[in-house]
Amino acid sequence: MKITVAGRSQEMRALWYEAGEVIMIDQRLLPNTFKLVRFTKCSEVAASIKDMTVRGAPAIGVAAAYGMLLATREGIDLGGAASMLKATRPTAHDLFFAVDSMLEAVRSGKDPEKAAIAYADSIVDKCRLIGEYGEPLIKDGATIMTHCNAGALATVDYGTALAPMRVARNKGKKMFVYVSETRPRLQGMKLTAYELLNEGIPHAIISDGASGHFMRKGVDIIIVGADRIAANGDFANKIGTYEKAVLAKELGVPFYTAAPISTFDFTIEDGTQIPIEDRNEEEVTVIDGHRIAPKGCRALNPSFDMTPNRYVTGIITEIGVIRPNEVGKVRRMLQ
Amino acid sequence: MKITVAGRSQEMRALWYEAGEVIMIDQRLLPNTFKLVRFTKCSEVAASIKDMTVRGAPAIGVAAAYGMLLATREGIDLGGAASMLKATRPTAHDLFFAVDSMLEAVRSGKDPEKAAIAYADSIVDKCRLIGEYGEPLIKDGATIMTHCNAGALATVDYGTALAPMRVARNKGKKMFVYVSETRPRLQGMKLTAYELLNEGIPHAIISDGASGHFMRKGVDIIIVGADRIAANGDFANKIGTYEKAVLAKELGVPFYTAAPISTFDFTIEDGTQIPIEDRNEEEVTVIDGHRIAPKGCRALNPSFDMTPNRYVTGIITEIGVIRPNEVGKVRRMLQ
Numbered sequence: 001m002k003i004t005v006a007g008r009s010q011e012m013r014a015l016w017y018e019a020g021e022v023i024m025i026d027q028r029l030l031p032n033t034f035k036l037v038r039f040t041k042c043s044e045v046a047a048s049i050k051d052m053t054v055r056g057a058p059a060i061g062v063a064a065a066y067g068m069l070l071a072t073r074e075g076i077d078l079g080g081a082a083s084m085l086k087a088t089r090p091t092a093h094d095l096f097f098a099v100d101s102m103l104e105a106v107r108s109g110k111d112p113e114k115a116a117i118a119y120a121d122s123i124v125d126k127c128r129l130i131g132e133y134g135e136p137l138i139k140d141g142a143t144i145m146t147h148c149n150a151g152a153l154a155t156v157d158y159g160t161a162l163a164p165m166r167v168a169r170n171k172g173k174k175m176f177v178y179v180s181e182t183r184p185r186l187q188g189m190k191l192t193a194y195e196l197l198n199e200g201i202p203h204a205i206i207s208d209g210a211s212g213h214f215m216r217k218g219v220d221i222i223i224v225g226a227d228r229i230a231a232n233g234d235f236a237n238k239i240g241t242y243e244k245a246v247l248a249k250e251l252g253v254p255f256y257t258a259a260p261i262s263t264f265d266f267t268i269e270d271g272t273q274i275p276i277e278d279r280n281e282e283e284v285t286v287i288d289g290h291r292i293a294p295k296g297c298r299a300l301n302p303s304f305d306m307t308p309n310r311y312v313t314g315i316i317t318e319i320g321v322i323r324p325n326e327v328g329k330v331r332r333m334l335q
Numbered sequence: 336m337k338i339t340v341a342g343r344s345q346e347m348r349a350l351w352y353e354a355g356e357v358i359m360i361d362q363r364l365l366p367n368t369f370k371l372v373r374f375t376k377c378s379e380v381a382a383s384i385k386d387m388t389v390r391g392a393p394a395i396g397v398a399a400a401y402g403m404l405l406a407t408r409e410g411i412d413l414g415g416a417a418s419m420l421k422a423t424r425p426t427a428h429d430l431f432f433a434v435d436s437m438l439e440a441v442r443s444g445k446d447p448e449k450a451a452i453a454y455a456d457s458i459v460d461k462c463r464l465i466g467e468y469g470e471p472l473i474k475d476g477a478t479i480m481t482h483c484n485a486g487a488l489a490t491v492d493y494g495t496a497l498a499p500m501r502v503a504r505n506k507g508k509k510m511f512v513y514v515s516e517t518r519p520r521l522q523g524m525k526l527t528a529y530e531l532l533n534e535g536i537p538h539a540i541i542s543d544g545a546s547g548h549f550m551r552k553g554v555d556i557i558i559v560g561a562d563r564i565a566a567n568g569d570f571a572n573k574i575g576t577y578e579k580a581v582l583a584k585e586l587g588v589p590f591y592t593a594a595p596i597s598t599f600d601f602t603i604e605d606g607t608q609i610p611i612e613d614r615n616e617e618e619v620t621v622i623d624g625h626r627i628a629p630k631g632c633r634a635l636n637p638s639f640d641m642t643p644n645r646y647v648t649g650i651i652t653e654i655g656v657i658r659p660n661e662v663g664k665v666r667r668m669l670q
């Protein structure tokens with residue numbers, strides 16, 4: 001992705017491995033502060049996933065793969081390392097997929113450094129392909145809506161939901177993107193708007209509750225990411241996604257989710273079985289260190305919601321755009 | 336309404352007139368700071384409406400009536416005062432209704448002080464009746480959802496959407512209220528949660544985007560306020576209302592708006608003709624004085640949205656609960 005640091009636009013990934021260190025952009029500080037953090041221990045990487053220094057299902061997967069690599073360099077028990085990483089966040093499927101991939105690579109005698117880097121590169125490749133397959137869905141002059149951050153920051157590079165927009169832009173298409181701010185952590189306002197600004201793609205931030213208003217005024221396509229996709233095409237994504245899906249159906253707006261196959265959990269038959277992470281209520285009641293809610297009031301803070309397959313027009317993957325009812329076909333193809 | 340000031344719970348209105356002064360709770364400072372402000376000039380009242388020291392359609396109406404009263408005491412041109420007040424905010428119908436009522440009262444030789452106080456008292460009476468008529472809709476043990484603040488702060492006392500809850504609580508019914516925080520200005524988190532806390536009604540604050548998630552988990556009734564209701568039952572209310580209405584329809588949750596008849600604009604045939612106020616984009620990009628959005632990113636900030644009548648189960652008014660298609664009947668009744 002393009003990131004302007006100290007006035008200079010440069011190409012950069014959200015995280016990478018270099019000479020014994022995992023280096024990542026501290027996404028909690030964006031957009032105001034650009035800072036790289038460096039880890040040499042698996043436990044530090046696990047903490048960075050839990051505290052959301054790195055976030056977004058595919059990027060969490062890559063961080064976990066790098067975490068397993070650091071564990072092999074530390075010489076600690078890999079089973080323990082795997083358990084520690086898997087315990088960080090419950091919803092994103094990529095986390096489990098990446099840790100198991102690394103365990104399998106080590107078990108089969110592969111070089112852990114090569115395996116982890118290959119995993120990261122494969123995610124980037126998949127996102128690039130998601131961009132290629134999704135691009136034709138964006139007509140020239142399109143008005144697009146997205147939610148949360150399913151961009152390069154969430155996926156190492158390119159993004160999932162944002163990848164088709166990057167490719168469309170590269171092909172000379174014009175577009176305008178409504179970025180819903182995505183309370184409580186405001187990843188839409190802080191991260192997606194930041195990516196679009198850095199890429200020069202026209203956009204406007206809106207309150208989450210304004211999505212329906214603007215959808216009715218005219219949106220050509222909605223593209224969001226996914227944290228876990230069940231075998232029937234139901235999927236979990238950032239809280240607020242389900243609302244947009246229902247509104248899109250009501251208003252006839254095509255609604256797509258974009259994700260690599262690593263986000264599919266074929267062991268889960270439908271979305272009701274996807275665990276939904278409840279996070280700290282202070283994410284709602286305190287904004288940027290300032291208590292907003294009355295003292296004594298409580299909040300509920302589910303981090304994700306589940307969108308049933310009937311609201312999904314298509315799933316943009318690295319093997320093409322599929323219908324929710326074709327997920328089973330993909331499972332059989334992969335087996 | 337009950338408000339606890341310095342540890343003591345006391346009965347108070349959101350604004351009132353006393354000995355030449357309009358006194359109001361500065362709602363911009365709640366919930367952290369409780370402060371009363373006092374005005375002796377119509378222009379000060381107009382400014383307090385514009386800057387949202389006072390907000391909520393019925394309370395804006397009462398403030399405007401008091402503003403007209405101050406204008407008569409100042410001896411300034413009443414036509415000019417009326418224009419100044421009407422230019423403060425475009426969506427709430429009560430504003431225009433109240434100013435015109437005061438002009439008519441003065442024209443017909445009534446005492447302006449008595450007329451303004453009578454207008455305020457009549458709004459309070461209407462809200463009390465809205466509470467009485469709406470209370471039977473709340474079953475004992477109900478899970479309720481509301482949006483923004485349609486409480487006593489918005490209506491001088493009792494509230495519109497919150498009035499049935501106050502009456503139900505007084506009758507001994509148990510309930511639990513989901514309060515959607517209502518970005519960008521967070522009136523749900525700051526004001527509705529504050530009112531419910533002061534009244535001892537159990538509740539939890541949620542992000543606006545979590546409404547669908549919790550509605551699917553189980554909500555018995557949604558009650559919101561209204562800023563303007565058209566002759567066909569379409570209505571404008573705080574941005575995010577339309578989304579809840581669509582979700583409620585999809586999930587079979589009864590969806591009510593509560594408002595006095597002064598909120599009805601019988602001159603407007605349907606909701607597409609209701610003017611929607613666009614407010615400053617900094618309400619979205621800056622939270623409590625802190626810039627959240629990346630420098631250089633823009634936001635769009637419509638303050639209201641319009642909910643078509645087909646999503647509305649009923650309108651709770653001071654003359655009873657009516658169906659959206661009965662608004663025309665009310666018009667004929669009043670003529």
